[in-house]
Amino acid sequence: MARTSSRRRAAKLMAKPSGSTMVKGSPDDRISSLPNDILVNILDRLDVRTATRTSVLSRRWSQLPAMVPRLTISARDLLPSETKTSISKVEIVRRATAAVAKDPANAALSKAALVRRTSAAVAKALADAAAVAKAVANTAVAKVIKSILARRDPGGWPIRLSMTFYLRDGVPISVGHTVGNAMATLKVEKAEFTVLTEKEGRKCSIDDVVNYGTRFVSFFNECHNAFAGLTRLYLENLRFRESNFVSNILVTCKQLNYLGFYNCDTEDSVTLRVEHAQLIELSIVDCRFDMVKLTWVPKLTWLVFLFWLTSREPPLALGYVPLLEVLRLSNTARSLDKMLKLSTFLHETSVRDLTLGFQCEKVSCGFIALFWFHLFSTHPIMCLLQIWVQPECLTRRQAYVFQQLRILNLVKIPEGYDLTWTMFFLEAAPSLEELYMTVLDHPCEMQMNQEIRREQLYSENKGVEWESPTSNFKHHCLAKFILVGFQAKDYMVSHVRRVLKAAVNLKDVYLYDRLVCAKCQEKVKIARRYDALVRGMCPGVNLPIKFPYTNEDQRAVQKRMPRGIGSLAKIHFLPSNQIRAEHRIAVDSLGAIED
Template sequence: MEKRNVDDRLSNLPNDILVNILDRLNVREAARTSVLSRRWIQLPATMSQLTITAQDFCRPRTSMSDDELRRINAAVAEATKSILARRDPGGCTIRLLSTTFFLRDDTPISVGRSVGNAMATHEIEKAEFTVLTENQSIDFPIEDKLNYGIQFVSFFNECPNAFAGLTRLHLENLRFSESDFVLNILGTCKQLKCLSFVSCDTEDWITLQVEHEQLSELSIFDCQFDEVELKWLPKLTRANFEYWINFAEPPLSFGHVPLLEVVSLSNIAVSSHKMVKLSTLLFETSVRDLRLGFRCEKIWVQPECWTRQLAYVFHQLRIVNLVEIPEGYDLTWTMFILEGAPFLEELYMTVMDHHCEMQMDKEKRREGLYSEKKGVEWKSTTSNFKHHSLTNLIMFCFQSDDHMVRHVRRVLEAAVNLKDVYLYDRVPCRKCVDVKSKRFPRTKKHRCLLKNRMTLCIMSLAVIHFLSPCRMRPDHSARTLQFSNSLCA
């Protein structure tokens, strides 16, 4: 009797606790619990978090053959239909219904119809589609993108009810033959809060004027639009815009975005690119968290001396993250951010050459007009500048080279209330196996000497930490991964 009670202790928990446990499992694992007892059979139908992804149906160490893709997609469609059909209409609220599937065969339409029917009979707080394509290559043929675009348009037209209730949509590798189709998506998906485009475009280059009442997060990655105007987005809080390699300057402008706080801008700049003035580009915004990516190539930001316009743009800045600054160049130019942002609290910097992502072939670099001189020179017009808000300086891929040591000294001297300086060794990359840190201080003696060099004749109470990536603080680690995925993820 005692053994039976011990074995059944889990089932004796209240339903809401058991459902909370199931909500933390993927759909396949949650469905398997139904074999435990009659009571457990009913529980999956009351889950509030339903995440059905193609990855959950992949077999371990199985190549993604055509048959395997078809099997995975069919499993996603069947799971979506089965789980939603078992729920009682008007029953428990579905707080999240997220589906991830490949754009092929009839699976998208099947999933869309199941979700659309559920929206008509259930209360769903968040509904998400992540639409994948089989070809993940960046340089795959235009014909494939056109075919994917045609398939998506068919899916979209067959499932208007599902798209009308979506709150998040991720699309990739699509080319639309109708130039206004992107606007159709925005017009139909009126509940949309998160939208991400990856390598999407139209046959005719268009000016994309984005207007949406509910949209709060927007990510545009490697998309070929003539210009993107964020014209009227009263609830937009986060924006990610990456790669405008075919343009002399970023084809992006900000209109009515009163709540915009987090902005990520990244590009591989070549010789033809003009330097971008942030005081002009971000003039209509009040950004608090700014991330600038350089992809180990030419610095595309124009350092600016203090002006009222720069002060207006930077007045709300609290966090700046400078990603993949090319190695071997003077870092003085980054001080213009400190001078323009009096309330900046945290400055992140990653200085590295990421060989696996760079174009290393000399001939191809010459043909692609890549810049051989990647750095930028700047001299402050403000003497004895002091910053009173910066508390943390975080540098990834630190090396004991003179230009890095000099930069730490500049910050120590200017930031009078600096509390901590975190200097991390090179973050490991499986693809860049031959690139190893040779000048990171590893011994106690070397670190002591380096600290003395950094603080010589400087009265600072800041604590300097030398750390390996395996000892990285969680908040710092989150910054290194912050924009590697879509903002809407």
């Protein structure tokens, strides 16, 4: 937020002056009288497009953009807005619709068939227009990078490079050669590549990701010098034909501090062994590696591993990761899948910030299912979530892995599940200071038909049975408890009471209403109109007896909680649209709120 406001102030300062103010020696031309280092600092706060426009002001100004300490350029930012294009989306839709209507071949079609053909034509026209826009933006990225770096003084200050571009045409190789040359001739402090694909993950077919994978391999092989100096690399939607290619990336990119994979895999099942001296952050999301073994990553502090598709325990083995502090794990597990014992999984680590996502029940993407099971079917695979973490009665030696845990975030626990099992974490982590829980059902992604549920062997909603081995357990460090998706139902009220009783130094309890995802917004509007029909089917449709909005209802709930406990914690009841910024960051960490 601070960076955005500083950019706005800088943009105002750099607004194009009138002719009178640009007269040399004019007292109004105060900005040109500033020394170069201050002007460069101002330009550094602007986006690349605005900064480069100042080059037309004078010869002096033309040299300044090449002196900025950071060059951050993204093809996304260079995509033309609708107001600057020769044809709007509305016009594209109108032309595509008119073309279908005029085609004599469509005259005999039924109304339904004509609608389908029109929709397909409109979708193709919009996709083609988007592809052209991305190509133009991509080309602009290559030109700007080459222009600015070519004018930079080799003996000047170090520069930090951050490039975001699409994996298409010859642009990636052009960018790679430019950055590689810069690394050889300039002082490059950091270099980042974010490599995007034209299609988003869920829209990619198998042919698409194979094609993207082939393009990236060509790019990588042509630009070894650039990749050897990268400090950050993000890749998405790639399938590699060579099983050892991911290992080649790790071997070549020796300077990486961050490596991110989204929706990537290899054609053959492969165990990815990660050995890297500099890697600090690793993110693997929706990937289908048979196993990931972090054999030796001595500087790793932050790890994200989301959504594995296997009936065994997570295909992730933590080897030598002595500095690992932040861990994000999430999965959509079925009732037949094995449960994970965290004491074994986290053995010899000292995690301080742990997020576990349970993804509520959902229909997984058909494409992802195809990738893993190698099935050629258009039907998505239905999964029912079960709680995939096994609560344990820990010995002193086993409990060691939780001794450093300060923040725990449990995301997307399905509604209706008994929450007693989560007390396991309080007993296992004596130093825990903040506990976040998000309880959420997601009807727009769930199978609601009871017959289909029975046919496909969906199990009943039930939590994990667990009984504390310690009577009258007390926790002395927990200061904040945040529960998102609270309802005034017995099982939730009982759980809050349970936490209040155990956490003797608890200061604040925040109880938020249910979250509403973007997909469910329209359902919520309908539900509020016709609540007798669909009330309770969508997140955010709350009956008064579910979330206590009124002061009277809140007092009634509070009386059910601390009675006989003596807790001094302050209980806050808040609607989800008033969620505090620091709480939203935790809740959003695994996409609990879909934008």
